[in-house]
Amino acid sequence: MKLMPLEKRGISNSRVAFGCMGLGGGWNHNALTKEDYLQAEKAIDAALSIGITMFDHADIYTFGKAEAVFGQIFKNKPELRKQMILQSKCGIRMKDDVLPQRFDFSKEHILNSIDASLQRLGIEYLDVYLLHRPDPLMEPEEIAEAFQAIKASGKVRHFGVSNMSAAQIRFIQQALPEPLVVNQLEMSLARLDWVEQGVLVNQKEGANINFADGIMEHCQTENIQIQAWGPLAQGRFSGKPSEQATPSEIRTAELVQSMAQQKDTTPESIVLGWLMRHPALIQPVIGTANADRVLACRDAVHQSKMMTRTEWYTLFESSRSKNTP
Numbered sequence: 001m002k003l004m005p006l007e008k009r010g011i012s013n014s015r016v017a018f019g020c021m022g023l024g025g026g027w028n029h030n031a032l033t034k035e036d037y038l039q040a041e042k043a044i045d046a047a048l049s050i051g052i053t054m055f056d057h058a059d060i061y062t063f064g065k066a067e068a069v070f071g072q073i074f075k076n077k078p079e080l081r082k083q084m085i086l087q088s089k090c091g092i093r094m095k096d097d098v099l100p101q102r103f104d105f106s107k108e109h110i111l112n113s114i115d116a117s118l119q120r121l122g123i124e125y126l127d128v129y130l131l132h133r134p135d136p137l138m139e140p141e142e143i144a145e146a147f148q149a150i151k152a153s154g155k156v157r158h159f160g161v162s163n164m165s166a167a168q169i170r171f172i173q174q175a176l177p178e179p180l181v182v183n184q185l186e187m188s189l190a191r192l193d194w195v196e197q198g199v200l201v202n203q204k205e206g207a208n209i210n211f212a213d214g215i216m217e218h219c220q221t222e223n224i225q226i227q228a229w230g231p232l233a234q235g236r237f238s239g240k241p242s243e244q245a246t247p248s249e250i251r252t253a254e255l256v257q258s259m260a261q262q263k264d265t266t267p268e269s270i271v272l273g274w275l276m277r278h279p280a281l282i283q284p285v286i287g288t289a290n291a292d293r294v295l296a297c298r299d300a301v302h303q304s305k306m307m308t309r310t311e312w313y314t315l316f317e318s319s320r321s322k323n324t325p
């Protein structure tokens with residue numbers, strides 16, 4: 001069996017990850033409620049019950065409340081920490097009344113952010129810590145100093161990035177003593193640039209593709225785990241069409257539905273299975289806070305193994321709405 005990049009590094013892991021952005025009661029500054037707690041507890045239980053052990057946070061999710069509600073759950077069920085691989089992110093600073101939205105990879109901000117995340121979560125360390133979005137003012141040596149201090153204090157085991165190109169990863173990596181182990185990118189049957197970028201090399205149409213050149217190849221060569229955010233395409237193909245659904249989206253949703261019926265599985269498992277069929281062993285980070293929808297992803301691993309090349313290309317071509325060149 002082919003090992004995932006994180007597994008090759010000895011980091012135990014699950015094929016699908018659970019994204020915590022939907023936990024904590026929404027993007028507001030209201031206090032956490034009992035309902036927020038119970039929703040998170042049910043979603044986490046559902047995830048663990050289908051073998052998901054990797055949980056993805058960020059300091060900003062629901063303004064810190066996603067980590068905070070997780071912290072409450074750990075307080076009541078401390079035994080859960082050992083069953084999980086926990087990941088969080090830093091580097092985005094939200095706008096407020098005075099300051100604009102900005103990115104911040106300064107040593108001071110990284111050091112403050114990890115302490116704040118650990119405090120909200122009520123834990124001693126994170127397994128993986130990511131830089132959330134590229135900061136144009138980043139200085140790799142400064143990032144390296146922050147990472148080394150965090151590692152030396154035992155607060156983080158491994159580091160990675162998110163939304164970064166191969167060039168940006170190389171730029172940061174050259175200053176680090178240890179490998180970056182994750183790159184998290186938006187990828188789904190709706191967000192196809194990561195396939196188009198390769199398929200359209202040397203085609204006029206490819207000039208408009210906005211996706212980091214060579215990122216799939218770079219991550220596979222360097223054994224960097226590619227994680228997909230937005231993998232369910234917010235439900236576009238599995239029961240929640242977008243308000244301005246295009247004919248190709250409607251057709252693709254019908255195709256997903258009929259494949260699911262034919263294979264006696266769920267549309268969610270087909271959508272995720274399509275992503276996971278890629279040889280990079282992409283790890284989808286599912287963002288549902290609904291326990292039933294988590295359970296609907298149960299068969300994704302199996303579907304990824306069963307999906308034929310023809311089925312994969314049929315879904316790809318349907319979603320791109322043009323013949324494959």
Ligand SMILES: NC(=O)c1ccc[n+]([C@@H]2O[C@H](COP(=O)([O-])OP(=O)(O)OC[C@H]3O[C@@H](n4cnc5c(N)ncnc54)[C@H](OP(=O)(O)O)[C@@H]3O)[C@@H](O)[C@H]2O)c1
Binds near residue numbers: 018057238239285
């Ligand atoms: N690195 C980054 O920059 C970045 C950016 C965004 C997200 N992320 C991570 O990736 C995770 C997933 O991202 P995502 O939430 O954008 O992606 P997603 O998994 O594609 O979508 C999940 C969202 O779609 C809704 N949804 C899915 N199927 C549905 C259906 N059939 N009917 C109604 N609603 C449906 C879910 O609502 P319910 O909760 O009601 O199921 C949830 O709001 C996040 O939790 C976070 O951990 C990372």
